[in-house]
Amino acid sequence: MALSMYDVSIPAFIRALTNLSAILEKGAAHAQAQGMDPADLIQTRLIADMDALPAQVQRASDAAKGCAARLAGIDVPSYADNEATFPELQERIAKTVGFLKSIRPEQLEGSESRVIELKLRQGTMTFDGKSYLLGFALPNFYFHITTAYDILRHKGVQIGKVDFLGTR
Numbered sequence: 001m002a003l004s005m006y007d008v009s010i011p012a013f014i015r016a017l018t019n020l021s022a023i024l025e026k027g028a029a030h031a032q033a034q035g036m037d038p039a040d041l042i043q044t045r046l047i048a049d050m051d052a053l054p055a056q057v058q059r060a061s062d063a064a065k066g067c068a069a070r071l072a073g074i075d076v077p078s079y080a081d082n083e084a085t086f087p088e089l090q091e092r093i094a095k096t097v098g099f100l101k102s103i104r105p106e107q108l109e110g111s112e113s114r115v116i117e118l119k120l121r122q123g124t125m126t127f128d129g130k131s132y133l134l135g136f137a138l139p140n141f142y143f144h145i146t147t148a149y150d151i152l153r154h155k156g157v158q159i160g161k162v163d164f165l166g167t168r
Contacts, residue, residue, distance in 0.1 A: 007105075027157050057083065058092065067141070072107035077099055
């Protein structure tokens with residue numbers, strides 16, 4: 001059996017978001033154990049011109065739900081991007097995972113050749129579904145997952161490669 005667009009996308013998004021949720025739990029526990037205001041950890045950036053932790057989680061969520069919806073040919077769910085606490089970030093992840101779990105494999109059948117148009121600030125980008133998934137959506141998704149991980153690691157949260165990759 002050939003590897004499907006569903007197999008390459010939805011389970012990978014769900015796994016990484018589940019791992020990110022566990023990483024955020026460790027971040028919240030770290031803040032509490034250190035007597036740190038969780039807001040200080042939440043507002044951390046790797047460098048001044050990069051977004052803080054909430055935006056990294058939001059962009060990972062956006063990449064996953066946007067990709068799944070576009071490949072399935074359905075409307076992309078819109079979330080407010082107003083999360084500012086660990087519980088709110090966890091809720092965002094749970095909502096995104098719930099949406100991803102609602103996508104059925106047959107909805108992505110044939111999506112490798114579906115035309116995907118993204119209207120970005122820089123202009124419109126046009127892809128076929130396969131190029132969009134492999135060359136844009138997945139790299140963008142993992143960039144933001146990795147940056148969220150890096151922010152917490154940089155602040156001393158005891159996380160490692162196994163936390164990023166998960167154990168299953």
